[in-house]
Amino acid sequence: xxxxxxxxxxxxxxxxLFIIFHLLRQGATFLRPSFFTEMPKPMGEAGGGMANAIVxxxxxxxxxxxxxxxIGIGAGLYLADRRGSPLATxxxxxxxxxxxxxxxxxxxFAWEFLVRPFGGFSALAGGMALGAMMIPLVTRTTEEMIxxxxxxxxxxxxxLGYTRWRTSVSIVLRTALPGIVTGALxxxxxxxxxxxxxxxxxxxxxxxxxxxREPIAALPLQIFAYAISPYxxxxxxxxxxxxxxxxxVLIISLIARYATRARYAGGGD
Amino acid sequence: MLDxxxxxxxxxxxxxxxxxxxxxxxxxxxxPLLLVxxxxxxxxxxxxxxxxxxxxxxxxxxxxxAAGEFGxxxxxxxxxxxxxxxxxxxxxxxxxxxxxxxxxxxxxxxQPIGFLVDLLAAIPSVVYGLWGIFVLIPILRDPxxxxxxxxxxxxxxxxxxxxxxxxxxxxAGIILAIMILPFISAVTREVLLxxxxxxxxxxxxLGATRWEMxxxxxxxxxxxxxxxxIILGLGRALGETxxxxxxxxxxxxxxxxxxxxxxxxxSLIANEFSEATNDAHxxxxxxxxxxxxxxTLIVNALARWLVWRVTKGGAR
Numbered sequence: 001x002x003x004x005x006x007x008x009x010x011x012x013x014x015x016x017l018f019i020i021f022h023l024l025r026q027g028a029t030f031l032r033p034s035f036f037t038e039m040p041k042p043m044g045e046a047g048g049g050m051a052n053a054i055v056x057x058x059x060x061x062x063x064x065x066x067x068x069x070x071i072g073i074g075a076g077l078y079l080a081d082r083r084g085s086p087l088a089t090x091x092x093x094x095x096x097x098x099x100x101x102x103x104x105x106x107x108x109f110a111w112e113f114l115v116r117p118f119g120g121f122s123a124l125a126g127g128m129a130l131g132a133m134m135i136p137l138v139t140r141t142t143e144e145m146i147x148x149x150x151x152x153x154x155x156x157x158x159x160l161g162y163t164r165w166r167t168s169v170s171i172v173l174r175t176a177l178p179g180i181v182t183g184a185l186x187x188x189x190x191x192x193x194x195x196x197x198x199x200x201x202x203x204x205x206x207x208x209x210x211x212x213r214e215p216i217a218a219l220p221l222q223i224f225a226y227a228i229s230p231y232x233x234x235x236x237x238x239x240x241x242x243x244x245x246x247x248x249v250l251i252i253s254l255i256a257r258y259a260t261r262a263r264y265a266g267g268g269d
Numbered sequence: 270m271l272d273x274x275x276x277x278x279x280x281x282x283x284x285x286x287x288x289x290x291x292x293x294x295x296x297x298x299x300x301p302l303l304l305v306x307x308x309x310x311x312x313x314x315x316x317x318x319x320x321x322x323x324x325x326x327x328x329x330x331x332x333x334x335a336a337g338e339f340g341x342x343x344x345x346x347x348x349x350x351x352x353x354x355x356x357x358x359x360x361x362x363x364x365x366x367x368x369x370x371x372x373x374x375x376x377x378x379x380q381p382i383g384f385l386v387d388l389l390a391a392i393p394s395v396v397y398g399l400w401g402i403f404v405l406i407p408i409l410r411d412p413x414x415x416x417x418x419x420x421x422x423x424x425x426x427x428x429x430x431x432x433x434x435x436x437x438x439x440x441a442g443i444i445l446a447i448m449i450l451p452f453i454s455a456v457t458r459e460v461l462l463x464x465x466x467x468x469x470x471x472x473x474x475l476g477a478t479r480w481e482m483x484x485x486x487x488x489x490x491x492x493x494x495x496x497x498x499i500i501l502g503l504g505r506a507l508g509e510t511x512x513x514x515x516x517x518x519x520x521x522x523x524x525x526x527x528x529x530x531x532x533x534x535x536s537l538i539a540n541e542f543s544e545a546t547n548d549a550h551x552x553x554x555x556x557x558x559x560x561x562x563x564x565t566l567i568v569n570a571l572a573r574w575l576v577w578r579v580t581k582g583g584a585r
Contacts, residue, residue, distance in 0.1 A: 102508020
């Protein structure tokens, strides 16, 4: 029976290796430097790039972070501060529920709440939908990282006459900052590849646009559109785009993981 | 760990403290608030469809936009079947890999294998879809489907009857299994590690083999947490959108065969939302979203509660 767990471990690691292998092989075949600098060609024509989609994805991530990081970190501070209070328990539970909410549900909500009333698809609505997805992730990691801050640090600050909020911001938050940055990176890596909420908010754009009030291109949207199209040339672009997207996500994840590891290795917890 | 935060000298005088408290409380309250707004907003948008067709919205098997007939049964059926298929495939794998990582693997192997499985969760859904279209579906179409049909003689059973075009419930279920595997294994690993050492040592001291120890001492102790992890995976599978939309074939039909195309609630919304021009269609899609919202809410709450029961008093 124990042998079966070896088999399970091997099978469980195979899909990832498979996917990475195909991405590298297909993506590397089709990925050209022009991919990063050129605009997409009309469907069916060979060549072109996804410069607008790469920039669009970065803009969406930025917008999402502006909304998601402060709320997530603030809520995390609250949860760590008021650990046992009834409100903290409710917030902690509901943040887990929000985390489990399908991204498409957030998408149709964002459409109903941010797109329909304001008369059109926009990068802003897309960024806010993604930002809402970041909140629960950032909240939980912030809470956990702040709990790791030794109580003696906080006490020392208070004993020196710091007010409570100065202690929270200058001592506790600063000490926990590397961990919080890690959490933020993990959240960003997760939303960077999100597609479903963007279908109803950012919509995608074949042209160059960086305006927050206009529809904007995004890598995942572009990959989706190209993957389901009937053209071989579009499929090639989809593979190249997927390789770029996965590279962005994996690099962010690896930085986050490295930062955590360095912390735990040197930390005294 | 002592919680000495409360014990610290309380300076009530500073106005900054009160402002700071109000600000972080507001941020914290925004999370429940957001959920309430989501629920109300989707509920209101779904109301016309739900009130006009009533219960038949859930049971009706005809989804005909042109005729204005909206029965969500095919999408609900597809969601249930594809998620069930994913759980059937992913659960034994996740359990196996978790037991391997927590009980058997040498220390140097734990990190890298755990990392590889965890990384599956980092791959965007749309990339799974792309890989599914161009790699998984051709594999299923050629060696796998004929193997199941002819070599294993399953072609006569309703589950594997009919032609296999590739885009099918089967493909969707398999991609879902790969996608939820890291979520289930992360939770099961955590709850297995939360089983106290004494539990293991007692079993070994009574003369149990390693396998008997795992089966009789470790797994029963972690059972509700493991079930929680599986249900958490179910929650992911129910709402997964892009990869499923790209692989399931998107046809509102109920078919016993796994090789037939189908629909899930999420893929139905993703696929038709941009084409929905009239209010009735839009509201029907919102109603499908509302059903999905309620179902995942219940599933996730249940899962969290089960996991919490095990890890609460455990390692942390």
